[in-house]
Amino acid sequence: MQSNWINQYDNWTTAKAAKQLLRLFHSNANKLLSKDSYDFLLQTLKDTQTGQKSIRGQLPTETIIAHKTGHSGKNNTGLTGALNDIGIVYMPDGSYFYLSVFVSNSMESTEESQVIIAEIASLAYDYFRAK
Numbered sequence: 001m002q003s004n005w006i007n008q009y010d011n012w013t014t015a016k017a018a019k020q021l022l023r024l025f026h027s028n029a030n031k032l033l034s035k036d037s038y039d040f041l042l043q044t045l046k047d048t049q050t051g052q053k054s055i056r057g058q059l060p061t062e063t064i065i066a067h068k069t070g071h072s073g074k075n076n077t078g079l080t081g082a083l084n085d086i087g088i089v090y091m092p093d094g095s096y097f098y099l100s101v102f103v104s105n106s107m108e109s110t111e112e113s114q115v116i117i118a119e120i121a122s123l124a125y126d127y128f129r130a131k
Contacts, residue, residue, distance in 0.1 A: 008072050008081050015100040018086045022098045026066075026088055042066055045087070053111070054085035055099060057118030059125055064090040071110075080106045083113040089125060097128050 013021075028038050045066035055067050067087025074080050086100040101120050103113040 005075050005081070015086075015102050018084075018100040018102075019098045022086060022088055022100070026096075026098070051085045051114075051117075053114040054083075054117040055087050055089065055101070055121040057114060058122040059089070059118075063125070066090075074110075078107055080104075080108070080110065080113060083110060083117070085117050085121075089121065089128075091125075091128055095128065097124060099124055 024032070025038075025041070033041065045068060046064060048065075048067055048069070051067060051069035054069060056063070056065055059065070065087050067085055070082055070084040072081035072083070080103070082102065082104050083106070084100075084102045084104075086098075088096050088098055090096045099121055101117045103116055106113055108116070
């Protein structure tokens with residue numbers, strides 16, 4: 001994907017479809033994955049170290065998040081094609097919610113894009129915590 005900037009535009013999804021994929025994975029409906037594969041993938045997503053300032057950025061430090069980040073980098077004009085984070089956020093009461101945030105075709109700095117994602121995650125967390 002990195003060899004030609006335009007290639008990334010052939011490899012895309014929507015935030016809604018990403019959330020649906022998270023839900024399908026998390027429920028492991030129809031046993032699409034073996035228990036070992038499911039457990040391995042879920043633990044890998046929980047152990048993700050990238051995106052510490054994105055979904056995780058403004059949430060309580062003890063919050064468990066199973067997530068996957070994506071970042072295109074910037075082109076020579078400073079455009080970020082994509083900076084994304086999708087995940088399952090586990091609440092203190094054992095409930096959870098799915099979140100998919102895609103920042104695309106942005107001239108914002110990487111740091112500002114991460115703040116955008118973190119603020120959306122924080123608002124969602126507060127909303128579900130209040131329920």
